[in-house]
Amino acid sequence: ANGTLLDALGGFPIGSGNSNSDPLGLTIAFAGNGYGVFWDDQLNAYGARVSSGGAVLVPATTLTTETGARDYVGAAHDGTNFYVAFRDSRAGTSNEIYGLRVSNALVKVDASSTLLSRQANSERNPKIAYNGTNWLVVWEDYRAVTDADIYGARISNTGTVLDPSGIAISTVTGTSQFAPSVAANGADWLVAWRDGRPGPSLDDVYGARISSTGMVLDPMGLPISTAANVQYQTAVAADGTNWFVVWRDLGSTEIRGSRVTTSGTVLDSAGVQIST
Numbered sequence: 001a002n003g004t005l006l007d008a009l010g011g012f013p014i015g016s017g018n019s020n021s022d023p024l025g026l027t028i029a030f031a032g033n034g035y036g037v038f039w040d041d042q043l044n045a046y047g048a049r050v051s052s053g054g055a056v057l058v059p060a061t062t063l064t065t066e067t068g069a070r071d072y073v074g075a076a077h078d079g080t081n082f083y084v085a086f087r088d089s090r091a092g093t094s095n096e097i098y099g100l101r102v103s104n105a106l107v108k109v110d111a112s113s114t115l116l117s118r119q120a121n122s123e124r125n126p127k128i129a130y131n132g133t134n135w136l137v138v139w140e141d142y143r144a145v146t147d148a149d150i151y152g153a154r155i156s157n158t159g160t161v162l163d164p165s166g167i168a169i170s171t172v173t174g175t176s177q178f179a180p181s182v183a184a185n186g187a188d189w190l191v192a193w194r195d196g197r198p199g200p201s202l203d204d205v206y207g208a209r210i211s212s213t214g215m216v217l218d219p220m221g222l223p224i225s226t227a228a229n230v231q232y233q234t235a236v237a238a239d240g241t242n243w244f245v246v247w248r249d250l251g252s253t254e255i256r257g258s259r260v261t262t263s264g265t266v267l268d269s270a271g272v273q274i275s276t
Contacts, residue, residue, distance in 0.1 A: 007054050014048045015039070015060035025073030029082060031104055036082050038063075038075040045070045045086050047106045061106045064113060066090050070098075076128035076135055078157060081109055083135045085116065085126040095122040097139050101159050109159070116153050117166050119143035123151070129236075131184035131212060134162065138169065138180040138191050148176040150193050154214050167214050170206065170221055172197050177206070178232070181245075185238035185262055187212040192224060192245045194232040203230045205247045209264055217264065224258055225271050227251060242267070246274065 014037050023039040034051040044065070049058035064070050068090035075084045085099035097116040101109035117123050121142040128137050138152035151166040170177045175196040182191045188209050195206040206221035225231045229251030236245050246257035249271070256271035 012054065012056070014050060014056055015046060023073070024071040025086065027073060027075050029075045029077040031077045031082065032079065034104075036075060036077060036102075036104075036106070038073050038082075038084055040071045040073045040086060042071045043069050045073050045084060047075075047082070047084065047102060049104065049106060058106045063100070063102060063106070063108065064088075066112065068092070072124050072126060074126045074128045074137070076130045078130045078135065080104075080157070083128055083130070083137075083155060085128055085137045085139075086113075087122075087124045087126065088113070091118070094120075095124060097123045097126050097137065099126075099128075099137060099155065114159060114161060116155070116161055117141070117151065119166070121145060125179050127180055127182050129182045129184040129189055131187055131189060133157075133187075133212060136182060136184070136189045136191075136210060138182045140178055140180060141166070144171065144173075147172075147174065148178055150177045150180045150191060150208075152180075152182075152191065152210065163214055167210065167216065169208055169210065169216055170195070172221070178203075179234065181234045181236045183236040183238045183243055185240065185243055188217070188262065190236055190238070190243040190245070190260060192234040192236050192247075194234065194247075195221065198226070201230060202228070203232055205231045205234055205245065207236075207245060207260065209262075222260065222264055222266060224260065224266055225249070225256065227271065231256075252276075 088098040098113040100113040125140040135155040141151040150170040153163040180193040192207040205225040208218040233248040255275040258268035
């Protein structure tokens with residue numbers, strides 16, 4: 001917590017071999033007494049458990065065996081199980097979002113993964129957060145054919161998909177929204193994404209709060225960063241009072257961030273400079 005590197009420079013191996021080949025998704029989730037690390041090899045989804053002391057408790061484990069390929073893995077923990085979501089090509093004609101619950105021992109709680117979204121065209125880039133009652137999975141959605149949108153779905157502790165048609169989080173016409181990220185702060189979630197509404201090569205960072213009932217509280221989106229040039233690659237975390245959204249700013253070649261309150265107020269409109 002004070003910034004001391006506890007393990008040798010270069011780290012320790014968590015997974016090795018072909019299963020680590022060029023993952024499109026690599027994520028970590030805290031599980032109370034350790035961590036779950038999840039990734040893909042653009043064929044299957046994998047997981048490993050690591051203790052808080054840095055010991056690999058469960059080595060790399062294959063979580064999916066269905067036909068087709070999996071990638072863009074995301075994961076979160078609810079205090080009992082992990083929920084792992086990924087892009088899946090088993091349908092053959094397009095890539096869909098699937099998910100499954102996995103125990104702390106990386107044993108599948110669900111016999112097979114569950115379809116979260118099947119619409120025209122493809123979906124990708126799922127991200128997940130747990131609000132104390134349900135998970136929210138969000139993704140980049142191409143059902144509009146010409147533009148990418150941001151959709152999501154809540155998943156119960158029992159693995160039930162509560163929003164089978166998806167929640168339309170951002171569907172601004174004539175432009176695309178990409179690569180969402182999400183965090184929960186009490187009952188609500190904040191979703192942030194790269195938004196193309198300013199025009200070509202002028203992408204901004206927008207966000208929206210989602211209530212525990214699945215209502216989009218900011219249907220036109222919250223402008224979190226509207227600086228010149230391109231802002232992208234968002235990530236979100238919560239501290240119990242505010243969310244903190246970070247992004248890469250192409251114009252200033254910096255990492256910047258801003259706090260967002262539970263009422264949707266952006267506290268740092270110019271962005272906080274984190275790294276130059």
